[in-house]
Amino acid sequence: MTAFSLEPAQLAWCAELRTLAAQRLRPLADKGEPGHVNRALVAELGSLGLLGRLFTSGALDLCLMRESLAYACTEAETALALQGLGAxxxxxxxxxxxxxxxxxxxxxGTAIAAFALSEPGAGSDAAALELRAEPESRAEPESPQGEGPPAAPALAAAPDGPARWRLTGEKCWISNAPEADFYTVFARTAPGAGARGVTAFLVPADRPGLTGRGLDMLSPHPIGALDFDAVPVTADDVLGAVDRGFRVAMGTLNLFRPSVGAFAVGMAQAALDATLAHTAGRDAFGGKLRDLQAVSHQVAEMALRTEAARLMVHAAASAHDADAPDVPGRSAMAKLLATETAQYVVDAAVQLHGARALQRGHLLEHLYREVRAPRIYEGASEVQRGIIAKELYARQEAR
Structure with missing residues (x-):
């Protein structure tokens, strides 16, 4: 099944991507080491021109790429998505x-990017982040006795250079950390200002004071923590404007949230197709497994939910490309429905396959591990519900 809105050229491109993923990317993914960046796989994505399309395509094309790659090679899909998110x-x-x-x-594909937003105490509540960007200040003379405390230090700049800060704190659950070549880092430049006091910085991995460690996670792609010990940054490293970094983060997430849904749809479709093949060929109770009404109805429900999620993902991506006013709500709906749907479909597929689906190396065993994380990252399902409700009430009050 395909969404009614896709053109023949788009459908052909999706088919080509699935073939590339199976024939050229899957073998490289199989050679990768879980928990580490697969640079050979990333380089192949670059040679195929897919990474370059991250900067020339709209949200819908991004969704088509992610769904198609996820269907045949989730590792390739994730590698592509993380390059896009970080860059x-x-x-x-x-x-x-x-x-x-x-x-x-x-x-x-020769530089690995990462998006460093989450912290140990600021995951879903991104506005509560605590990584500090402390201004370097010139030494201030002590105030004469009786004249009060010295003035707050001003943001310093070299005589012929830009303003400077030192980043101090921690980031956690950062994909591609600690092996990325650069990080988009969100730090607090205005204490107590909430979302309005965050600045985005481009931080190369070789900056002094920046260290990291890998985390042993369920997902096979690399995820780590970063420690910032007075890491130097300047105005030349700022992305956007000082104290306006939350807009950078939310703009990025509004683009990528529908495509997280596309990733989920790709996994759901792979699980559905595997289930169709299995239930059509499996002998059970004097016939094929598909002849049991409980089984056929379950498969129908899996297909229904997968197609509904695909349509919502495409609608949200199209709204983003059209610069529609309701993009945050649509993006949240798409991510929420698609990731929850994929969890349901993969779980149902495992149930219909039985114990074989739990064996290491089985497609569904792999998908079962992969499908859980998208319900959490880039805003957990509960956060998406909050965004949807906020958008609904804002629209109601504006009437």
Whole structure:
């Protein structure tokens, strides 16, 4: 099944991507080491021109890429998505120098990008992040006795250089950490200002004071924590404007949330197709498994939910490409429905396959591990419900 809105050329491109994923990307993915960046796989994505399309395609094309790759090779899909997530702020908000240095390398797969937003105490509540960007200050003379405390230090700049900060704190659950070549880092530049006091910085991995460690997670792709010990950054590293980094983060997430849904739809479709093949060929109770009404109805429900999720993902992506006013709500709906649907479909597929689906190396065993995380990252399902409700009430009050 396909969404009614896709053109023949789009359908052909999706088919081509599935073939590429199966024939050229899957073998490289199989050679990768779980928990580490597969640079050979990323380089192949670059040579195929798929990474470069991250910066020239709209949200719908991004969804088609992610769904098609996920169907045949989730590792390739995730590698592509993480390059886009980490580098999109540079593409959308970077200076000419930042873009010239990093985007060509991201596009050809020789530089690994990462999006560093989450913290141990600020996951779903991204506005509560605590990584500090402390201004470097000139030494201030002590105030004469009786004249009160010295004035607050001003943001310092070298005589011929930009303003400077030191980043201090921790990031956690960062995909591609600690092996990325650069990070889009969100830090607090205005204490107590909530979302209005966050700045986005482009931080190369070789900056002094920046260290990291891998985390042993359920998902096979690399996820780690980063420690910032007075890591130096300057105004030349700012993405967008000072104290306006939350807009950078939310703009990136509004683009990528529907495509998280597309990733989920790709996994759901793979699980559904595997289930169709299994139930059509499996002998049970004097016939085929598909002849049991309970089984056929279950498969029908899986197909129904998968197609509904696909349509909502495409609708949200199309709204983003059309610069519609309700993009945050639509993106949240798409991610929520698609990720919850994929969890249901993969779980149902495992049930219909029986014990064989739990064996290491089985497609469904792999999907069962992969499908859980998208309900959490880039805003958990509960966060998406909050966004949807907020948008609904804002629309009602505006009438």
């Amino acid at each position: 999109h702020p540079v593409h959308a908000h970077g200076t000419q120098a930042q873009r010239a240095r990093w985007l060509p390398r991201v596009a050809d």
